[in-house]
Amino acid sequence: MKLTGRILKYYSRIIAECIPLFVTAGLLSVFSAGAFQNKYLFEMSNILSFLVIPVFMGYKAGTVCGGDAGGLAGTLAASAVVMTEPASAMILSAIAGSLAGFFCRKGLDRIKNRIPAGFEMLFTNLYLAGLGLLAGVFTYYLMIPVATWLISFLGNGLFLMIEQGVIPLISFLVEPLKIIFFNNWINHGFFLPLGLEQLKVNSSSILFLLETNPGPGFGILLAHALIYKNMRKQMYSSLIIQSLGGIHEIYFPYVLSDIRLLAAAIAGSLAGNYCFMVTGSGLLGPASPGSVLTILIMADKSHWLGVIMGILISAAVTCLLSCLIMSGKKGKLTAEEENIQKDEGIQVRRIQHAKIYFVCDVGMGSSAMAGALFKKRLMLEGLKGIEVFHVSADRIPEDADVIVCQKSFARFLPETNKPCFTVENLTDMSGYRELLNWLMGGGEDGKQ
Structure with missing residues (x-):
């Protein structure tokens, strides 16, 4: 299970770093199908x-697997994959690139x-070229048939669910996985490649x-804003960050603190997906x-109303x-929820220099x-x-002085002796009193 999680995280990380290219391709599709025609x-x-x-x-x-030299070998391997034009080129390119990078590093x-003196460049270039091509050939003969079958199987399953009108039921899988921080893998590693496959036969994809x-x-x-009056100021900013900024991780701690809310999230997701399906x-x-703005940008105007x-x-x-679920808890906030107050300043400063690393799943969402x-x-301080x-x-990195993450995400961190501060919500600044006190000279050396 641990190995599977590491593989999924690795693949999600590679996909996430390519997201700007995916968005660009989508925007070009929007423009080519809109007023510009x-x-x-469209070809771009x-x-x-x-x-x-x-x-x-x-x-x-x-x-990632072999440094700069591994990147060159990975490029050659991916080029060999693309030449075959398989349905699963993206996944296979990542696999071929990983193999080429790994063996490149080990081999070099x-x-x-x-290597004889004076022949270093010649041997290195020949080794990289041969390794990249071998990785591509290996992928072509062994991995492509398996990956193509797998993509076809998963794609046919999802498309069958769409045809049978049961695609909204996937909310029972998506929402629980989201709140345990598998949201990026679900979206980038699963729905994204299958959605691109669907675009080959349809003009759009549900x-x-x-997930978004x-x-x-x-x-x-x-x-939470309606039930708890003293949380409204915090909730209003969180609502903007979540809906317009697209940082969904901001609501995960609230569901994890009261797991009954997961039923509400599933029901809402199911209702929304049913509306998407009915309106086409x-x-x-x-x-x-997953911001309202980016969703509307990526949707054709004819779909705006349904979306x-x-x-x-x-x-x-x-x-x-x-x-309805929280009405019985009104006025009975947990200790974490009551920790919403202004930070008290401390005059004695101890930390003159520090590198603080905010950590999340892929390092591009809530942590940024x-x-x-x-x-x-x-x-301000x-x-x-x-x-x-x-x-x-x-x-x-090794030079990190302080690590900060959400409390519910701490179990995913690698073992370290660095001071680690955990908060209920990364984007809620009212939860950073302990870290600020430590930086100013008070408090303990972090919490694991």
């Missing part, structure tokens, strides 16, 4: 989707001391809406992040059920938002010499 934009979109992106994924996979480490719908999260947060709504490309209705319905259903907000907070970064859990 430009066939060259296809080139990005079926050539540039797979090759780039091979490069990224090779770089073994032979670098045996698969791009199944911000309605359930919006409903959870709105319910879909997107022309992936929406990342907006689906989001609003899912938010309303989730909010109503969440209010939290890092930007915390930088502003440091300026007059703290200088503090550097703030955001990374994924598997890329925390």
Whole structure:
């Protein structure tokens, strides 16, 4: 199970770093199908989707496994895959690039001391070229048949669910996986490649809406604002971040703190998906992040009404059920929820310089938002010499002085002796009193 989780995380990381290219390809599709009606934009979109992106994924996979040299070998391996034009070129490019990068690093480490002086560049170039081509050939003969069958099997299953009208039921799988931080893998590693396959036969795909719908999260947060008056200021900012910023992780802690709310999220997601299905709504490309703005940008204008209705319905259903679930707890906040107050300043400063790393699943969502907000907070507090970064859990550097993550995500962190501060919600600055006190000279050296 642990190995499977690491593989999924690795694949999700590679996909996430290619998201800007996916969004660009989708935007080109939107423009080419809209008022511009430009066939060259459509061709550019296809080139990005079926050539540039797979090759780039091979490069990224090779770089992760074998450094710069591994990236070159991964590019060659991915190019060999793309030449065959398989239905699963993106996944196979990542696999081929990973193999080429891994063997590149291992092989060069073994032979670098045996290369005759003056022949280093020749041997290295020949080794990289041969390794990249061998990885491509291996993928072509052994991996393509298996991957093509798997993609076809999964795709046919989902398309059958769409035809039978039961696609909304996938909410029973998506929502539980989202709140345990598998949201990026579900969207980028599963729905994205299958959605691109569906675009080959349809003008749009509902698969791009199944995970990115911000309605359930919006409903959870709105319910907290309605039930708990002293949380409204915090909830209003969270609602904006979640719906317009597309940072869905912001509502996960609230569901994890009261698991009954998961039923409300599933019901809202199911209702929204049913609306998408009935109205025939879909997107022309992936929406990342899952913001109302990016969703509308990636949707054809003829689908706007159905998309907006689906989001609003899912938010309303989730909010109503969440209010009913939490009504018995009104006025009885947990200790974590009561920890919403202004931070007290401490005059004695101890930390003159520190590198703080905000950590989330892929290092591009809630951690980036939290890092930007915390930088502003440091300026207000007059703290200088503090550097703030955001990374994924598997890329925390050795020079990190402090690690910050959501409490519910802490179990995914690698073992470390670095001070680790956990908060209920990364983007809620009211939860950083302990970290600020530590930076100013008070408090303990972090919590694991």
